[in-house]
Amino acid sequence: MSNMAAVRKALIAAAVAAFAALLGRAFLQIKEISLSSREIPVKRLNCQHLKNIDYGAEDITILKDGLAFLSTGLKYPGLPSFSDEPGKMYVLDLLQPKMSPVELQIKGQLDLKSFNPHGISVYEDETDDSIYVFVVNHPEHKSQVEIFRFEEEDTLVHLKTITHSLLHSVNDIVAVGVEHFYATNDRYFQHEALQLLTFIFDLYWCEVVYYSPQEVRVVAGGFKSANGINISPDRQFIYVSDIMDHEIDIFKRNEEEQLAYVKSVAVGSLCDNIEVDHRTGDIWLGCHPNGLKLLKFDPEDPPGSEVIRIKNIHSERPILSLEYGDDGRQLMASTVAAPYEGKLLLGSVFHKALHCVL
Template sequence: EPACLTEERSYFCIPPVRFHGEKESIFHIVTCPLLRNAVSNLFQGRSFQYRGVSVAFAEKKRRKAGLSKFNDGLLSHRNWRKVTLAFRELTQNHLPNCQLIKGLEYGSEDVTILENGLALVSTGLKFPGLPSNPDIPGNIQLIDLRVGVNPVVLPIKGSFDTASFNPHGISVFTDEKDGSRYLFVVNHPHGGSQIEIFRFDEDEYTLLHIRTVKHELLQSVNDIVAVGVDSFYATNDYYFTNHILRTLEPLMSLTWCNVVYYSPNEVRSVSEGYPSANGINISPDKRYLYVSDILRHRIGVLEIQKDHSLTHIKDVEVGSIPDNIEVDPETGDLWIGCHPNGLKFVLCNPNDPPGSEVIRIQNIHSEKPVVTVVYEDDGSVLVGSSAASPYKGKLLIGTVYHKALCCDLQ
């Protein structure tokens, strides 16, 4: 909640915070007094009416200089609509024989399918401002696509707090030495951000908790791709951890989000300059990473160096807001669950729900990658798609907080 708000002039006073590595400062948000209520709703995540609003940040002791500096980077109402693709309306472009999957009622935010047809799904994500089931903790579910689409919850063994489990992005690593599978899960217990590493037993259908990874550079992890039994790359979708400041990040056009490399011996930022970094995955030959640059509507292609640093190769525009990325192990094609209208997704209006969109990128490393819309729905069937993964003529589509869908590929 804002600490203070005056009737004459709308000042939202934010407690001291560490601002991009500088000394702690107090920042003020100055808004048009006529739109005080609208901005108040914005802070509560209930409205995004920015027309005519002037928002600026400044250090308390150097207000004028700060206002000038930050005002240059603020998004206008028109630009905000372009960033969120608020103008987009979808036509129905469905696949044949689609069926909603019973048992996945409260989200299937990330989906990954093993080469043997076992699909792992993270479900039950609780995120501020989005619908969720507050009475049931999140879990990991398994679907054996070889025999049907009947999800089962994977029991978790070991010392692990299942009551606060709030899973987000997931990734599987297979140890070539003995074939062991390790499931890496982004977890947000009590609003925090950490990585859980489990060993997946394919015979018993269980998860054994191995360890929890926390680090100051992993402050707001969205997705993860495992590259070893205890190493991974992860994306941060926000720079700040304060909810109010998070709301303002996109409005200020900040590009402080990044990709972090983690191993027991080294943790560092390896790719920076993102307004928000979301989905991440790796090429079949393990040479490239793909990152969803969601507010720029594109997929970044980065080459992995021997020292684990990343070199930016190029970007591929997708015309939608890309979320999680799955990579076909045989063709190298990228399958992306997308949000066609970001404003609708944020507002979560049940009378005008956000739609779903699945995009496929073929030949991404060529001079002319082929970007194809495979599935579109206006929200009447599937709300807020976030992941899409193919397997033997089937396509499994997950959502942030809604249901999951399985369709035949044409």
């Protein structure tokens, strides 16, 4: 009996030691991934808060004619939310002197009570100048993509809801056709504890999925957490933000819509959505300089905001610059930076949105 007791004692001690080691690894991994010890850079611009946007504008995209679309009111697991109202879509004409976003009226069969918009993309059909707005939607924390047609000045007509087993945790999309898009999955597991294990054990299991009415398939993998996605002005390259790996990955589109990896550019921040200047091809990133502050959320020590710009991303030496930095007093938890002709729109997860002059 004494031998059995000794063996049992040794097994318990080994289990406790293994558990302690796992906790230690988890703590170090979370600190490293979240950049918890990083000081928030401060570099402000001439900015004003946009009217009507009080609960975040998680994604913003701007057409070549200066028409901006905003998704607002996102409720995302693990992150703060300060409104029980459903999410909304807004439009803003940057060529008009008055910077007041207008709420878009949504017509069709979509359940607006559970509307929870996340990443967005806009596709312009050159054959008839129609504008299609693609929206990632999380009703009851599920993932689906809504396709709308933009009509008149303030109306979205709902055309289609897309669901698929491969589109299981969609964060962002980039439209490449009337019903065609690439989408990022930001997590492998839906369960929070299992997803945490993928970070602890450094598992790169997230993917980019290509959708068309004819087929749906994985076209790129190996991401720790695939977040923002966008396309180059010549439409030959796809950019993906691996937010937990602190880098932007570049892929070449081929004829089969498969993505061929080109290279990665380290950004040193938790960069969320990607916008591309249609004139210069510069990459603009809305980033979280300290992820732990976002997860913990203390209004006395709020999560900050950071905007990073990348010039010449395809060259051997891309040029990274800090364009905006704030300690959370002006803008908390920035997610997107959309440039247009010397102007810049900044959005956030749950806070405000800014209009800035560069």
